[in-house]
Amino acid sequence: MKIGVVTFPGSLDDRDAARAIRLAGGEPVALWHADSSIKKVDAVVLPGGFSYGDYLRCGAIAAQAPIMKSIIKKAGQGLPVLGICNGFQILVESHLLPGGLIRNEKQHFVCRDQKLRVENIDSAWTSEFQVGDEITIPLKNGEGGYIATEETLKMLEGEGRVVFRYLEVNPNGSMNDIAGLRNERGNVVGLMPHPEHAVEPGFGPDSPVAMRSGIDGLKIFQSVLKSVITA
Numbered sequence: 001m002k003i004g005v006v007t008f009p010g011s012l013d014d015r016d017a018a019r020a021i022r023l024a025g026g027e028p029v030a031l032w033h034a035d036s037s038i039k040k041v042d043a044v045v046l047p048g049g050f051s052y053g054d055y056l057r058c059g060a061i062a063a064q065a066p067i068m069k070s071i072i073k074k075a076g077q078g079l080p081v082l083g084i085c086n087g088f089q090i091l092v093e094s095h096l097l098p099g100g101l102i103r104n105e106k107q108h109f110v111c112r113d114q115k116l117r118v119e120n121i122d123s124a125w126t127s128e129f130q131v132g133d134e135i136t137i138p139l140k141n142g143e144g145g146y147i148a149t150e151e152t153l154k155m156l157e158g159e160g161r162v163v164f165r166y167l168e169v170n171p172n173g174s175m176n177d178i179a180g181l182r183n184e185r186g187n188v189v190g191l192m193p194h195p196e197h198a199v200e201p202g203f204g205p206d207s208p209v210a211m212r213s214g215i216d217g218l219k220i221f222q223s224v225l226k227s228v229i230t231a
Contacts, residue, residue, distance in 0.1 A: 001026045001042045002026070002029050003026045003027070003028055003029065003044070003045060003225075004044045005028050005029070006032075006033060006047070007031065007033060009033065011047050011051060013084065014030075017045045017047040018030070019200075020199040020217065021045070023200060023218065024222045025222070025225055026221065031044070033051075033062065033066070034066055037067075037070065038071060042080070043079065044074075045081075045082045046084065046086070046088075047084055047086070047087055057089075058086060058093075059086060059087075059088075059101075068094055075183075075188050080187045080188075081096065082189050084195065085141055085144070085191075087190065088190030097183060097188060098152050102145045104143065104144055104145055104171070104173060105145055105172055105173025109140070110139060110140065112138070112139055113136050113137070114136065114139040114169070114193050115166075115168050115169075116134070116135050116136070116137065116165065117164070118133040123186040123187070124187050124224050124228075125182075125189040125220050126163050126189065126220065127226060128220075128222050129219055135216035135217075136198070137198040137214070138197040138205060139171055144192040145172045146181075146192075147175055153176060156176075156178075157176065159184070161182050161183070162180070163181060165177045166178075180192070195216070195218075196221075198215055199215055199217050199221070
């Protein structure tokens with residue numbers, strides 16, 4: 001299965017995302033922000049980084065990139081799309097997901113291994129988990145505080161569209177401890193932590209098994225491969 005990874009000016013984690021896809025059993029396909037075609041891929045990842053230097057608002061300029069027109073259209077037709085960190089910001093700025101992301105509550109960049117609880121598995125990117133699973137994946141952001149109107153929060157909670165929630169520590173002041181969301185259809189997911197940095201033993205977070213052995217992020221990429229096969 002082919003999964004596109006979009007590179008914007010300022011993307012940092014596009015190669016990490018491509019490696020995660022490869023380790024999960026998929027074929028990563030490089031996509032360029034200025035192109036209009038997504039090359040008939042089966043899913044798309046918008047990676048982390050600082051697209052366009054985070055000028056204006058994080059993700060706001062990237063949301064206007066030519067390739068996003070194709071992604072928005074295809075997402076409306078059911079194409080699985082994952083936005084990681086800056087990619088989550090791009091999804092919000094593209095109105096593929098509701099709400100907004102602002103400067104961290106304590107006004108500092110945060111980098112830590114973050115514990116999350118899986119809240120919803122009815123999406124293309126979370127089907128390999130169980131509801132209530134507790135996972136640990138790295139987080140690194142300066143503008144990761146999720147905000148939304150009271151009405152939107154009620155909708156998200158009522159419809160079960162929160163897919164990941166921060167545990168033990170809310171690192172950026174996100175409302176309702178929200179770490180990740182899905183759209184109504186379940187094909188679009190955005191999250192602030194970085195699953196692509198927890199896919200290979202020896203390079204992930206510490207786990208009870210051994211130091212740097214955590215691979216909790218791998219299931220996110222395995223989920224989409226399974227969802228594409230069974231679609």
